[in-house]
Amino acid sequence: MVFITRREQFSAAHRLFKNNWDDEKNLEVFGQCSNPNWHGHNYVLFITVKGDVNPETGFVVNIKKLSAIIRESIISKLDHKNINIDVDFMRGKLASTEYLAISIWEQLEASITELGIQLHCVKLMETENNYIEYYGN
Amino acid sequence: MVFITRREQFSAAHRLFKNNWDDEKNLEVFGQCSNPNWHGHNYVLFITVKGDVNPETGFVVNIKKLSAIIRESIISKLDHKNINIDVDFMRGKLASTEYLAISIWEQLEASITELGIQLHCVKLMETENNYIEYYGN
Amino acid sequence: MVFITRREQFSAAHRLFKNNWDDEKNLEVFGQCSNPNWHGHNYVLFITVKGDVNPETGFVVNIKKLSAIIRESIISKLDHKNINIDVDFMRGKLASTEYLAISIWEQLEASITELGIQLHCVKLMETENNYIEYYGN
Amino acid sequence: MVFITRREQFSAAHRLFKNNWDDEKNLEVFGQCSNPNWHGHNYVLFITVKGDVNPETGFVVNIKKLSAIIRESIISKLDHKNINIDVDFMRGKLASTEYLAISIWEQLEASITELGIQLHCVKLMETENNYIEYYGN
Amino acid sequence: MVFITRREQFSAAHRLFKNNWDDEKNLEVFGQCSNPNWHGHNYVLFITVKGDVNPETGFVVNIKKLSAIIRESIISKLDHKNINIDVDFMRGKLASTEYLAISIWEQLEASITELGIQLHCVKLMETENNYIEYYGN
Amino acid sequence: MVFITRREQFSAAHRLFKNNWDDEKNLEVFGQCSNPNWHGHNYVLFITVKGDVNPETGFVVNIKKLSAIIRESIISKLDHKNINIDVDFMRGKLASTEYLAISIWEQLEASITELGIQLHCVKLMETENNYIEYYGN
Numbered sequence: 001m002v003f004i005t006r007r008e009q010f011s012a013a014h015r016l017f018k019n020n021w022d023d024e025k026n027l028e029v030f031g032q033c034s035n036p037n038w039h040g041h042n043y044v045l046f047i048t049v050k051g052d053v054n055p056e057t058g059f060v061v062n063i064k065k066l067s068a069i070i071r072e073s074i075i076s077k078l079d080h081k082n083i084n085i086d087v088d089f090m091r092g093k094l095a096s097t098e099y100l101a102i103s104i105w106e107q108l109e110a111s112i113t114e115l116g117i118q119l120h121c122v123k124l125m126e127t128e129n130n131y132i133e134y135y136g137n
Numbered sequence: 138m139v140f141i142t143r144r145e146q147f148s149a150a151h152r153l154f155k156n157n158w159d160d161e162k163n164l165e166v167f168g169q170c171s172n173p174n175w176h177g178h179n180y181v182l183f184i185t186v187k188g189d190v191n192p193e194t195g196f197v198v199n200i201k202k203l204s205a206i207i208r209e210s211i212i213s214k215l216d217h218k219n220i221n222i223d224v225d226f227m228r229g230k231l232a233s234t235e236y237l238a239i240s241i242w243e244q245l246e247a248s249i250t251e252l253g254i255q256l257h258c259v260k261l262m263e264t265e266n267n268y269i270e271y272y273g274n
Numbered sequence: 275m276v277f278i279t280r281r282e283q284f285s286a287a288h289r290l291f292k293n294n295w296d297d298e299k300n301l302e303v304f305g306q307c308s309n310p311n312w313h314g315h316n317y318v319l320f321i322t323v324k325g326d327v328n329p330e331t332g333f334v335v336n337i338k339k340l341s342a343i344i345r346e347s348i349i350s351k352l353d354h355k356n357i358n359i360d361v362d363f364m365r366g367k368l369a370s371t372e373y374l375a376i377s378i379w380e381q382l383e384a385s386i387t388e389l390g391i392q393l394h395c396v397k398l399m400e401t402e403n404n405y406i407e408y409y410g411n
Numbered sequence: 412m413v414f415i416t417r418r419e420q421f422s423a424a425h426r427l428f429k430n431n432w433d434d435e436k437n438l439e440v441f442g443q444c445s446n447p448n449w450h451g452h453n454y455v456l457f458i459t460v461k462g463d464v465n466p467e468t469g470f471v472v473n474i475k476k477l478s479a480i481i482r483e484s485i486i487s488k489l490d491h492k493n494i495n496i497d498v499d500f501m502r503g504k505l506a507s508t509e510y511l512a513i514s515i516w517e518q519l520e521a522s523i524t525e526l527g528i529q530l531h532c533v534k535l536m537e538t539e540n541n542y543i544e545y546y547g548n
Numbered sequence: 549m550v551f552i553t554r555r556e557q558f559s560a561a562h563r564l565f566k567n568n569w570d571d572e573k574n575l576e577v578f579g580q581c582s583n584p585n586w587h588g589h590n591y592v593l594f595i596t597v598k599g600d601v602n603p604e605t606g607f608v609v610n611i612k613k614l615s616a617i618i619r620e621s622i623i624s625k626l627d628h629k630n631i632n633i634d635v636d637f638m639r640g641k642l643a644s645t646e647y648l649a650i651s652i653w654e655q656l657e658a659s660i661t662e663l664g665i666q667l668h669c670v671k672l673m674e675t676e677n678n679y680i681e682y683y684g685n
Numbered sequence: 686m687v688f689i690t691r692r693e694q695f696s697a698a699h700r701l702f703k704n705n706w707d708d709e710k711n712l713e714v715f716g717q718c719s720n721p722n723w724h725g726h727n728y729v730l731f732i733t734v735k736g737d738v739n740p741e742t743g744f745v746v747n748i749k750k751l752s753a754i755i756r757e758s759i760i761s762k763l764d765h766k767n768i769n770i771d772v773d774f775m776r777g778k779l780a781s782t783e784y785l786a787i788s789i790w791e792q793l794e795a796s797i798t799e800l801g802i803q804l805h806c807v808k809l810m811e812t813e814n815n816y817i818e819y820y821g822n
Contacts, residue, residue, distance in 0.1 A: 002509050003544040011264065013150040013175040016332065029331060031338060032217035038150040039217040040177005042264055048544075057440060058427065058507030063541050064442060080169035080176040096332030098276050127148065127179055130337050133277040133322075139783050140818040153606065166605060168612060185818075194714060195701065195781030200815050201716060233606030235550050267611050270551040270596075285812065287698040287723040290469065303468060305475060306765035312698040313765040314725005316812055354717035354724040370469030372413050401696065401727055404474050407414040407459075422675065424561040424586040443628035449561040450628040451588005453675055491580035491587040538559065538590055564743065577742060579749060644743030646687050678748050681688040681733075 003120060004060045005048040008070050010079035013040035014095040038082065043100075044125040045074070047108065051117030061117050069111050074104055097124055101132040109136070140257060141197045142185040145207050147216035150177040151232040175219065180237075181262040182211065184245065188254030198254050206248050211241055234261055238269040246273070277394060278334045279322040282344050284353035287314040288369040312356065317374075318399040319348070321382065325391030335391050343385050348378055371398055375406040383410070414531060415471045416459040419481050421490035424451040425506040449493065454511075455536040456485070458519065462528030472528050480522050485515055508535055512543040520547070551668060552608045553596040556618050558627035561588040562643040586630065591648075592673040593622070595656065599665030609665050617659050622652055645672055649680040657684070688805060689745045690733040693755050695764035698725040699780040723767065728785075729810040730759070732793065736802030746802050754796050759789055782809055786817040794821070 015038050016030035026034040033039070047070055051060045077087050083095040089107055093099045101124040112119045125131040152175050153167040163171040170176070184207055188197045214224050220232040226244050230236045238261040249256045262268040289312050290304035300308040307313070321344055325334045351361050357369040363381055367373045375398040386393045399405040426449050427441040437445040444450070458481055462471045488498050494506040500518050504510045512535040523530045536542040563586050564578040574582040581587070595618055599608045625635050631643040637655055641647045649672040660667045673679040700723050701715040711719040718724070732755055736745045762772050768780040774792050778784045786809040797804045810816040 001546075001548065002512070003546075004509070005542050005544070007540040009264075011176050011178050013177040018330075029336075035217050035219070035223070037219035037222045038175050038177065039148050039219065040150040040175065041148050042179045053507075053509045053513070056429075058505030058510050060509055060543075062440075067540075080172050082172070082174035082176065085174045086172070094332030096327075098278070098327045098334055099332050102276070102327070127146075129281040129341075131279050132334075133279070135275075135277075137275065138820075138822065139787070140820075141783070142816050142818070144814040155604075166610075190781075190783045190787070193703075195779030195784050197783055197817075199714075204814075231606030233601075235552070235601045235608055236606050239550070239601070266555040268553050269608075270553070272549075272551075274549065283812075285724050285726050287725040292467075303473075309765050309767070309771070311767035311770045312723050312725065313696050313767065314698040314723065315696050316727045354720050356720070356722035356724065359722045360720070368469030370464075372415070372464045372471055373469050376413070376464070401694075403418040403478075405416050406471075407416070409412075409414075411412065420675075422587050422589050424588040446628050446630070446634070448630035448633045449586050449588065450559050450630065451561040451586065452559050453590045491583050493583070493585035493587065496585045497583070538557075566741075577747075642743030644738075646689070646738045646745055647743050650687070650738070677692040677752075679690050680745075681690070683686075683688075685686065 001050055002053055002060050003048055003050045004063065004066070005046050005121075006063060006066050006070060008045045008047070008067065008075050009042060010045070010075050010081075011040065011042050012078050012081050012083050013038040014083035015039070016094065016096060018094070038084075041126050043078070045070070045104065046121070046123035046125075047119070048121040048123070049112055049115075049117045050120045061115055065115070066112075069115075070108065073107050073111060097126045097130070097132045098134075100124060101134040105134050105136060138187055139190055139197050140185055140187045141200065141203070142183050142258075143200060143203050143207060145182045145184070145204065145212050146179060147182070147212050147218075148177065148179050149215050149218050149220050150175040151220035152176070153231065153233060155231070175221075178263050180215070182207070182241065183258070183260035183262075184256070185258040185260070186249055186252075186254045187257045198252055202252070203249075206252075207245065210244050210248060234263045234267070234269045235271075237261060238271040242271050242273060275324055276327055276334050277322055277324045278337065278340070279320050279395075280337060280340050280344060282319045282321070282341065282349050283316060284319070284349050284355075285314065285316050286352050286355050286357050287312040288357035289313070290368065290370060292368070312358075315400050317352070319344070319378065320395070320397035320399075321393070322395040322397070323386055323389075323391045324394045335389055339389070340386075343389075344382065347381050347385060371400045371404070371406045372408075374398060375408040379408050379410060412461055413464055413471050414459055414461045415474065415477070416457050416532075417474060417477050417481060419456045419458070419478065419486050420453060421456070421486050421492075422451065422453050423489050423492050423494050424449040425494035426450070427505065427507060429505070449495075452537050454489070456481070456515065457532070457534040457536075458530070459532040459534070460523055460526075460528045461531045472526055476526070477523075480526075481519065484518050484522060508537045508541070508543045509545075511535060512545040516545050516547060549598055550601055550608050551596055551598045552611065552614070553594050553669075554611060554614050554618060556593045556595070556615065556623050557590060558593070558623050558629075559588065559590050560626050560629050560631050561586040562631040563587070564642065564644060566642070586632075589674050591626070593618070593652065594669070594671035594673075595667070596669040596671070597660055597663075597665045598668045609663055613663070614660075617663075618656065621655050621659060645674045645678070645680045646682075648672060649682045653682050653684060686735055687738055687745050688733055688735045689748065689751070690731050690806075691748060691751050691755060693730045693732070693752065693760050694727060695730070695760050695766075696725065696727050697763050697766050697768050698723040699768040700724070701779065701781060703779070723769075726811050728763070730755070730789065731806070731808035731810075732804070733806040733808070734797055734800075734802045735805045746800055750800070751797075754800075755793065758792050758796060782811045782815070782817045783819075785809060786819040790819050790821060 153170040
C-alpha cells in the first residue's frame with residue numbers, strides 16, 4: 001500500500017453565520033468571520049489516495065488523472081467563487097473549513113474508487129496557521 | 138542606510154469590475170475575478186522601511202512599533218473585510234492588487250516618516266504566484 | 275471524527291547537556307548543541323485535536339479558543355525564554371525536542387479534554403530539517 | 412513512542428518509460444515524463460523513525476547519526492545522478508516516485524533497525540504539488 | 549511605476565560541462581554538476597515587469613496574459629526537457645543558471661515590450677539555496 | 686552584470702540589552718528580547734554577490750566556493766553560538782539583527798572582492814516576519 005498526495009489551490013470568499021441568528025449573535029460566535037460583506041482565503045487542498053503500485057506503470061494512479069478529477073469536481077466549483085452562494089455541494093451548509101473538507105470528501109470519493117484506489121485523506125488549509133484533516137467516517 | 142521589512146497578513150474578499158460595464162464586458166476583461174458574488178485571498182504584505190541605525194538601540198526602528206502602525210492603519214481595515222465595500226481608503230477605486238498596494242503606501246507613508254525613517258517598498262502578494270511591488274512615485 | 279491543527283511559534287534558547295557529565299563528555303554526546311553559552315531556535319508548533327463537528331457552529335472547536343489555550347499555557351512560557359532555566363514545566367528535564375514535545379502534550383491535554391475534544395498530536399519543528407511528533411502514550 | 416523526522420534533499424534526472432514499449436506508447440502513458448532526453452527534479456525526502464526516548468540523552472536517536480545514514484546510503488547515490496542509469500538500487504525498476512520511495516525504504520530499513528529504533532515512513536516529494544508516502548508493507 | 553511579478557516553474561535535466569575538456573577537467577571545475585548522465589532540478593522562475601497602472605483596468609498588465617507569454621515562450625520549451633539538448637535558445641551555451649536566466653530575458657524581452665510595459669528582472673532559483681537575478685545589461 | 690544569491694542558516698542565542706541600563710530600562714526598550722537568560726532564533730542568511738559571467742564556466746562565481754567562504758567566516762562563528770558572548774566580530778556591539786547584518790557584510794566584503802566580484806546585499810531573517818537588508822554604505 002502506497003499513499004500519493006496531490007496539492008491543489010483555490011481562492012474563494014465565504015462567511016460564517018446562521019440565518020436564524022441576528023448579527024450580534026453571529027458576531028459573538030463567529031467573530032469577524034461573520035462579516036456580512038464576506039471575506040476570503042487562498043485555500044490549499046491536499047488530496048491523499050492509497051492503493052497498490054501498478055507494476056505496468058510504477059504508479060498508484062496517474063497523478064495527471066487524479067489532478068484532473070480534483071480540478072473538475074472541486075476546484076472549478078470553488079475557485080474564484082463564493083462558498084456560501086455559488087457552490088452546489090455546499091448549499092444549506094455552514095461554510096466552515098470542517099464542513100468544506102467533509103463535502104470535498106463526499107464529492108471525490110466515488111470517482112476515486114472508480115480508479116481502483118481509495119480516498120485516504122482530505123487536508124484543507126484555510127491559512128498557514130489553520131488546517132483540517134478528514135479521513136472519512 | 139539599512140532596510141528592515143515586516144511581514145503581515147490579511148484575509149479579504151474582493152471583486153474586479155467596473156460599474157459602467159455590463160457583466161459580459163467585465164467577464165471579458167477580468168475573467169473569473171469579476172464573479173458578482175466575490176472571491177477572496179490570504180494577502181501577504183511586506184512593508185520595507187529604511188533609515189540609519191540608532192546607536193542607542195541598534196534598531197532602524199522598533200519592529201513592534203512598525204508592526205503596530207501597520208496593524209492599526211492597514212490590517213485592521215482589511216482583515217476579514219470586503220475590499221470593495223468595507224475599506225474607507227479603497228472607496229471608488231478598482232480593487233486590483235496594484236491599486237491596493239499604492240493605497241497602502243499612501244496610508245502608511247506619513248506615520249512612517251513621523252518615526253524619522255522612510256517608507257521604501259510595499260510588496261503585496263495576492264497568491265504565491267502573483268505579487269506587486271510599489272516604491273512610491 | 276475531524277482533525278484540526280493550529281500552528282504557533284516561539285523563539286527560545288536552550289542547551290543540551292547533563293550536569294553530571296563534564297564538558298568533554300557533553301560535547302561528545304551532544305555536539306555543538308552542548309555549547310555552555312546556549313544557542314536557540316525559532317520553534318514551530320503544530321497542535322492537532324480531534325472531535326466531532328458541532329452542527330450549531332460547523333466547528334470541531336473554535337480555533338481562536340484553541341489558539342488562546344496554546345498561547346496561554348505554552349507560548350507565553352517558552353517565547354523569548356531559556357528552555358533550561360525559565361520554563362517551569364521543563365525543570366529537571368533534558369531540553370531535547372523530544373522531551374519538549376512530550377511536556378507540551380502534558381501541559382495541554384487536560385485543557386483540551388475540557389473542551390470536549392481530544393488532543394491528537396504535538397508536532398514540534400526545531401529547524402526546517404528536524405521535527406518531532408508525539409501522539410501520547 | 413515518539414516520532415522523529417529528518418528532511419534531506421537531492422537533485423536528480425530521470426525518465427518514465429518501458430523498454431518494451433515504443434516512444435508513442437510511452438508518451439501516451441507517461442506524457443512528457445517519458446522525454447527520451449530526460450528531465451529532473453529537486454526531490455525532498457522526509458525520513459520518519461519511531462522509538463522510545465533514551466533517558467540518558469533525551470533522544471529517540473541522535474539526529475546527526477540518522478542524517479549520516481540517510482546521506483551515506485541514499486543521498487550520495489541519488490544527488491546529481493540519473494535515477495535510471497546511475498543508481499544501483501533502482502536498476503531494472505521504473506523510476507517512478509512510488510518505486511523510488513519503496514526502494515529508499517528497503518535501503519534504509521536494516522541500518523535503522525540496527526540503531527534500536529524503527530523506520531516509520533518514507534515521504535518523497537517530487538514537486539511541491541506531488542508526493543508519495545510509504546509505511547512498509 | 550508599479551512592479552508585478554509572476555512565478556512559474558519547470559522541471560528539467562541539465563549538465564555542466566565543456567566539450568573541449570575531458571571528464572577529469574569537467575569534474576574539477578563543475579564537480580558533480582558535470583555528471584555525464586545528467587541530473588535535474590525543479591526550477592522556480594520569477595518574472596518581474598514594470599509599468600504604469602492602466603486606470604481602465606487597475607492593472608500594469610493582465611497577469612493571465614503575462615503568464616501565457618511566459619508559458620508559451622519559456623516553460624513549454626524547458627519543462628520536462630533537457631536544457632543542454634532540447635532547448636533551441638540554449639544551443640551552444642553552457643547550461644548554467646546564469647546563462648539560462650540571461651537567455652530567458654532575451655526570449656521574453658520583445659514580447660513584453662510589445663505589451664507596452666518593460667521587463668525588469670528575471671529571477672531563477674535552481675534550488676532553495678541558490679538563485680540568479682538578471683536585470684538586463 | 687548578474688546577481689547570484691546563496692542561502693545559509695544558523696541557530697544562535699542572543700539578548701538585546703545595554704550594560705549601562707538596568708533591567709527595567711532594558712525591558713522598556715527591548716521588551717522580552719532583553720530576557721537575561723537569553724532566547725534564540727534560526728537565522729536565515731542570504732548573501733547576494735554580483736559580477737560578469739565568466740564565459741569559461743558560465744558562472745559569476747562558483748557557488749560552492751561562495752558557500753565555503755560564508756560557512757568559514759560567518760556560519761562557523763555563529764551557528765550554535767551565543768551572539769553576545771561567543772562571536773569575535775560582535776564583541777562590544779548590540780546583538781540586533783541590524784548590527785549583525787552590517788557585521789556580516791564587514792566580515793565578508795574583502796574575501797568576496799578577492800574573488801573578482803562584488804558583495805551586493807546581506808539579507809538576514811530573524812523570523813519569517815522580520816528581516817534586514819544591508820547594501821553597504
